[in-house]
Amino acid sequence: MSTDVGRETLTRPIQAPSKRYVGALLAALAGIGVWLFFYYQQLSNGLIVTNLADWGSGGGVPWGLYIGAFIWWVGIAHGGIILSAAVRLLGMDTYQPVARMAELLTIAALTCAGLYIMIHVGRPDRLVTSVVPAWPTRVQWSPLMWDVTVITAYFVLTATYLLLTIRYDIHRLRDRLPDTFEPLYKALMLGYSEKEDQVVERMVWWLAFAIIIMAPLLLHGGVIPWLFALLPSMAGWAGGVQGPSFLSIALTSAVSGIIIIAAAFRYVYDWEELIPDQVFYGLSKWLGFFALLFLWLQLQQVMTGIFAAPTTLQHATEVKLSTPVYWVAIGLVGLGLLYIFASALKASLFSIPRIVAVSFLVLVGTLIEKTLFVVEGLQHAHFALYDGVPGHYIPSPVELSSILGAVGIVVLFFLVVSKVIPVVELHAIQDHHDDAEATEVSD
Amino acid sequence: MPDEDKTDQTTSFSEDETRRMERVLDDTEYDTELGVEMAKDAQRVAAGELGEAEFYRQYHEDILEEFGEDDRELNGLLDDVGNVDAGDGEGVGDKLQALADEKDLSRREVMKKGGAAVAALSIFASAGENRAASAEGEGGDEYDGTRWGMTINLNNCDGCLACMVACDQEHKLSGGANWMYVFTYEDDHQDDENFLVRPCQHCTDSPCTKVCPVGARHTREQDGLVLTDYEICIGCRYCEVSCPYGVNYFQWGEPDHPQSEIPESQSQDERGRWVGARPPEGVMGKCTFCVDRQDGKMGDDKIGTTACEEACAMDAIHFGDLNDPESAPNTHLEQYKDEQENDMTFQNRKEHTVSTFQLMEERGTDPNVRYVGNEPSQDAEQVEGPVSYEDVGLVDDRKEEVLDNGAMANQEGGEEA
Numbered sequence: 001m002s003t004d005v006g007r008e009t010l011t012r013p014i015q016a017p018s019k020r021y022v023g024a025l026l027a028a029l030a031g032i033g034v035w036l037f038f039y040y041q042q043l044s045n046g047l048i049v050t051n052l053a054d055w056g057s058g059g060g061v062p063w064g065l066y067i068g069a070f071i072w073w074v075g076i077a078h079g080g081i082i083l084s085a086a087v088r089l090l091g092m093d094t095y096q097p098v099a100r101m102a103e104l105l106t107i108a109a110l111t112c113a114g115l116y117i118m119i120h121v122g123r124p125d126r127l128v129t130s131v132v133p134a135w136p137t138r139v140q141w142s143p144l145m146w147d148v149t150v151i152t153a154y155f156v157l158t159a160t161y162l163l164l165t166i167r168y169d170i171h172r173l174r175d176r177l178p179d180t181f182e183p184l185y186k187a188l189m190l191g192y193s194e195k196e197d198q199v200v201e202r203m204v205w206w207l208a209f210a211i212i213i214m215a216p217l218l219l220h221g222g223v224i225p226w227l228f229a230l231l232p233s234m235a236g237w238a239g240g241v242q243g244p245s246f247l248s249i250a251l252t253s254a255v256s257g258i259i260i261i262a263a264a265f266r267y268v269y270d271w272e273e274l275i276p277d278q279v280f281y282g283l284s285k286w287l288g289f290f291a292l293l294f295l296w297l298q299l300q301q302v303m304t305g306i307f308a309a310p311t312t313l314q315h316a317t318e319v320k321l322s323t324p325v326y327w328v329a330i331g332l333v334g335l336g337l338l339y340i341f342a343s344a345l346k347a348s349l350f351s352i353p354r355i356v357a358v359s360f361l362v363l364v365g366t367l368i369e370k371t372l373f374v375v376e377g378l379q380h381a382h383f384a385l386y387d388g389v390p391g392h393y394i395p396s397p398v399e400l401s402s403i404l405g406a407v408g409i410v411v412l413f414f415l416v417v418s419k420v421i422p423v424v425e426l427h428a429i430q431d432h433h434d435d436a437e438a439t440e441v442s443d
Numbered sequence: 444m445p446d447e448d449k450t451d452q453t454t455s456f457s458e459d460e461t462r463r464m465e466r467v468l469d470d471t472e473y474d475t476e477l478g479v480e481m482a483k484d485a486q487r488v489a490a491g492e493l494g495e496a497e498f499y500r501q502y503h504e505d506i507l508e509e510f511g512e513d514d515r516e517l518n519g520l521l522d523d524v525g526n527v528d529a530g531d532g533e534g535v536g537d538k539l540q541a542l543a544d545e546k547d548l549s550r551r552e553v554m555k556k557g558g559a560a561v562a563a564l565s566i567f568a569s570a571g572e573n574r575a576a577s578a579e580g581e582g583g584d585e586y587d588g589t590r591w592g593m594t595i596n597l598n599n600c601d602g603c604l605a606c607m608v609a610c611d612q613e614h615k616l617s618g619g620a621n622w623m624y625v626f627t628y629e630d631d632h633q634d635d636e637n638f639l640v641r642p643c644q645h646c647t648d649s650p651c652t653k654v655c656p657v658g659a660r661h662t663r664e665q666d667g668l669v670l671t672d673y674e675i676c677i678g679c680r681y682c683e684v685s686c687p688y689g690v691n692y693f694q695w696g697e698p699d700h701p702q703s704e705i706p707e708s709q710s711q712d713e714r715g716r717w718v719g720a721r722p723p724e725g726v727m728g729k730c731t732f733c734v735d736r737q738d739g740k741m742g743d744d745k746i747g748t749t750a751c752e753e754a755c756a757m758d759a760i761h762f763g764d765l766n767d768p769e770s771a772p773n774t775h776l777e778q779y780k781d782e783q784e785n786d787m788t789f790q791n792r793k794e795h796t797v798s799t800f801q802l803m804e805e806r807g808t809d810p811n812v813r814y815v816g817n818e819p820s821q822d823a824e825q826v827e828g829p830v831s832y833e834d835v836g837l838v839d840d841r842k843e844e845v846l847d848n849g850a851m852a853n854q855e856g857g858e859e860a
């Protein structure tokens with residue numbers, strides 16, 4: 001493609017908003033509004049408006065959808081940044097058009113994860129006053145503090161990453177970017193010179209390297225599953241398989257998220273050329289692979305949980321298996337996997353709307369699985385004497401509305417960002433001859 | 444005053460250690476700074492960096508001053524110092540403790556009356572692992588801090604729930620927050636009704652304090668109480684999730700009893716931290732072993748008692764200092780063990796044998812509550828008790844009965860917490 005046409009395509013979202021854009025914006029704001037309405041009730045009455053309760057004699061679960069959704073968002077974020085880092089590190093140029101979207105998704109999802117911590121706790125007003133002074137002494141103890149730390153670190157890492165790569169693009173596309181945001185661009189471009197490009201490229205490579213190296217230890221590879229797996233209280237949570245299992249879910253969810261976002265941009269801005277079919281076809285195979293891992297790790301847990309397992313673990317596993325909604329989650333991921341297999345065998349079965357639908361169902365499945373993991377885990381304490389255990393839990397409208405709000409925030413984030421910076425990086429359309437990129441190999 | 448900078452010495456003291464010493468010494472009406480300095484030097488003696496004689500030369504005047512009428516014995520002690528052989532197991536700490544024993548003071552009184560000198564030396568006494576271990580061998584005549592705990596004799600319990608009611612009233616708990624909870628259960632290998640009385644276990648190795656992200660849930664160093672700082676807790680409920688015993692009760696909505704019903708003295712402990720009575724909204728609560736009583740806030744005669752213990756007419760609950768061999772929980776346990784060869788295999792329990800246990804010992808939490816009676820097995824099932832929770836005005840299933848119709852009921856609640 002000619003670079004000029006490419007650049008026009010690339011900056012298309014930055015042009016005047018279309019009707020579709022306005023529609024999406026209103027939908028996002030409506031979602032956030034609904035959630036704010038409910039959240040106000042929680043703020044004024046306390047967490048009593050949720051369907052959470054104390055485990056034990058209290059007959060309920062103290063952690064529910066909020067924590068499930070927290071894990072889910074962190075998973076999406078973690079998977080997103082791993083994928084983007086893999087693209088950069090391994091030179092998977094096919095996926096270059098979606099690399100920045102994955103990074104943006106990471107930022108948005110981490111924001112939602114932080115939001116969920118805020119609405120989960122009983123005293124959000126103390127999040128700063130209690131956490132900051134306690135950090136130096138508690139960080140070596142509390143897995144929750146590890147999480148806060150690592151999430152912050154990933155946030156900073158991703159933001160740095162984005163910033164570094166954005167400077168390159170803004171410099172070259174400046175004439176196509178709106179003057180309204182001139183001060184912002186100025187700030188972003190502080191001290192930029194073309195000489196830095198090569199250095200930045202090395203830096204980005206190293207950052208990607210760091211992210212990949214840390215991936216199996218941090219976030220879903222480590223600290224998030226450790227929130228649960230290290231506790232002496234609940235049978236269903238223990239075990240060394242939680243890390244791999246969480247990571248597989250993170251990657252599955254993240255690929256699904258990226259497919260949906262990429263498809264949305266392609267649809268709205270006619271980006272058939274920019275994000276070609278083969279990107280989606282490739283992503284769907286990755287989705288299939290990660291979904292397979294996810295199901296395989298579930299199988300591992302089920303098998304070790306029911307065959308002559310210790311009583312409490314066996315009980316927890318049996319109840320999990322007899323919970324219909326668990327099979328809904330597994331079924332959704334399983335169906336997605338079947339479709340991906342089928343379309344790999346018979347390419348004509350593949351279509352973008354279908355893979356988007358599959359991605360959506362997979363995301364629903366993983367959210368259910370994560371929430372169930374939290375809730376069911378809590379319902380099967382080693383201390384089984386309480387009559388109230390297992391208690392029952394169905395998220396209240398207040399809790400459910402938070403999903404709308406969080407998705408609304410992600411959509412809003414993309415809508416706003418896409419008006420300011422190109423959501424696909426310039427590298428994705430550059431040929432060898434363009435600019436000073438000696439190492440660049442484009443598809 | 445020997446309070447010069449000692450940083451040139453090799454033994455270093457972490458902030459934590461110093462804080463611990465300060466807390467112990469704050470208990471006394473004497474000079475904390477002097478005491479901390481003494482305690483540090485005492486530890487240097489233990490580490491062999493400072494001679495015992497030198498230590499005494501430096502501090503004997505302070506000791507004399509604080510002991511007042513005891514100076515005859517102390518002068519004698521001072522004469523002895525030169526002869527004390529590090530190997531004979533009788534350090535200066537032992538000497539002072541022996542002195543206290545002679546005068547028939549309880550360990551806690553030593554803390555109160557002895558002042559900085561004795562307090563410092565008691566820290567000294569508990570400094571080295573070896574010394575503490577040898578002390579245990581000799582029947583624990585080294586003071587190593589109070590450790591509040593309970594022995595609950597389940598054989599005595601008749602399920603009247605008086606303890607639950609007393610706890611509920613004393614701490615102004617909200618409906619269903621049963622800090623003390625009594626199970627009636629049936630089990631495969633046990634006949635008829637059995638009871639399990641369950642306060643917070645005040646675990647020595649408590650998962651709840653480990654996981655708390657902000658250090659609100661903490662173990663009070665001076666006496667091992669596991670408490671929640673209501674001013675720091677962010678209400679994440681991680682402690683609740685990590686506790687193997689299900690003893691935590693979050694304040695989901697506005698408390699049933701406004702703060703104005705709770706005297707300030709019962710909220711603040713002796714360190715000035717808000718840990719007593721029921722928690723405010725959005726914060727975690729659980730059994731405090733009546734921290735206000737232990738701090739003397741409800742009168743000196745209430746020290747070493749709990750509301751549940753007092754209410755129990757069956758003599759099932761015995762509260763006291765587990766480090767004191769003469770305390771109620773220790774004597775009660777010993778008495779039972781002595782009466783009969785202890786038989787831990789409760790499943791094949793014969794008539795007149797006694798089993799003692801810590802609840803779910805295998806969880807590794809090392810509870811400070813010990814039981815006489817039978818531990819419920821995994822097959823045990825909770826059943827309706829002789830007295831129902833409703834009969835005594837308590838709520839059992841908090842979710843169904845309180846929280847589910849919560850928000851509306853809550854809005855009619857009392858004043859701001």
Ligand code: SF4
Pocket residue numbers: 643644645646649650651652669685686687688689690691729808
């Ligand atoms: S019983 Fe639970 S709340 Fe109490 S100290 Fe042990 S772990 Fe903590």
Ligand code: SF4
Pocket residue numbers: 654655656657658659660671675676677678679680681682683726727
């Ligand atoms: S609920 Fe409060 S006390 Fe418990 S872990 Fe969270 S911050 Fe700590």
